[in-house]
Amino acid sequence: MNGETTNASPPRRTRRVRNGHEPVKRYILETFRPGDHVPGEAELSKRLKVSYYAAARALNELNSQGLLVREQGRGSFLSGGQGPARKEETPATVERGVQRVAFVAGDLDHDGMSLTLLASLNRQFRNTPYRLAVRATGLNNAVELTELQHLPDDGFAGAIALVEETEENLAQLRALSRRGFPLVLMDHARDDDDHGAQVAIDHQAAMQMVVRRLAELGHRRIAFLSHTERSAQVFQALKRMERGYQAGLAAAGLPFRPEYLRRIPAVYPDRAPTREELAFMTYPPMHQLLCLAEPPTAVVTLNPHFAVGAMQAALNAGLKLPHDLSFAGLGGAMPRQEQRGFPAVLAGASINVDDLGREAAKMLNQLLAGQPPEHLQLLVQPHWLDGDSVAPPPADQ
Helix, strand or coil: CCCCCCCCCCCCCCCCCCCCHHHHHHHHHHHCCCCCEECCHHHHHHHHCCCHHHHHHHHHHHHHCCCEEEECCCEEEECCCCCCCCCCCCCCEEECCEEEEEEEECCCCCCCHHHHHHHHHHHHHCCCCEEEEEEECCCEHHHHHHHHHCCCCCCCCEEEEECCCCHHHHHHHHHHHHCCCCEEEECCCCCCCECEEEEEECHHHHHHHHHHHHHHCCCCCEEEEEECCCCCCCCHHHHHHHHHHHHHHHHCCCCCCHHHEEEECCCCCCECCCHHHHHHHHHHHHHHHHCCCCCCCEEEECCHHHHHHHHHHHHHCCCCCCCCCEEEEECEECCCCCCCCCCCEEEEEECCHHHHHHHHHHHHHHHHCCCCCCCCEEEECCEEECCCCCCCCCCCC
16 A cells, blocks of 8 residues: 555645556546546656656556546546536536546555556446546545545535545544435445445455365464554454454364464554555564464465565575465465565455446445435455465475
8 A cells, every 4th residue: 555644635746657557547547636637648758757658558548447538639638527627517517417426545556456446437437427536545544534524515426435444534424424425435344334335345254265265275274464453443344354264263173373363563653554564564473473383384464465574574484485384365466576486476365346346336326316225235255366375284284
């Protein structure tokens, strides 16, 4: 995740980025608002110090994903508007008869999830009287709160929120829901329903699936690297994961060993840690696990970025992955590493992000039409993702 320093207004600054089209896409989505004119290929390549090809590919992909509108003779505009709004239009409209709904996203590059969600949500709203407008906050808690507070005043008809569960955000989500503002909270499954409709991954089922698969491979010593969040109200997903971990152990006939559950303390009180910081955070607890009299033969981690530091600790201890030690979690592609020995894919529970986007859009459309959804909380079930990070335990274990 990308950490940002606290700022009272959304970040709209120019940044130097590396060559490649994905950073250019992120720059466009994080810098411009729906309806803003987006510079052309030549200007982007000059401004961001990237090749003309990278800028052109970024614009083409955003256009094909429905995130960018190109008008002959006028240029390109971020979706949610057909160019700058006409004076006679209200802030809620992007063309006659079309209203805006907001996608408040904490991190537009959250393991690639938010960009995929953007494309999915745009497809779902394409043939409706609504257009999606992005409100990117860079995981800046103050910006997230400001965006949530101003949703009705900015003329939005409804919103889908993928934000941090800080106490301030939750209070504002509660207030919006109670005043009848159509709202869907994504990727967080809370035990209450007064924050609006909710669509999330079934984290408990995901971790239970991971432990079951590791046990089927023959592992009997399975550890879990969890995390301690900044607020007592932010734990919900992590608590569900831990319940799934323990339920998976019980289903496999394995005892729960407290020394195998490591909760990494939160050390960044006002922001989410960056991906590099996440990797560093998991190194010490993994080293401690390896020093146990009976170290684990498999380790469950939250996601690929969380696994990097733990894998580095294992490699530095002379272990070969996954022959000596398996890793699994919320599966996905591992960040590219210079050192050899890292798996390419973290095996584990995965979900189709399109399913999340489709269900969230369906819920919001029902709320906008004045029809309460059939379920105020929907948990999307995971499927297993194969990867080269798991193998049977060593024969002598």
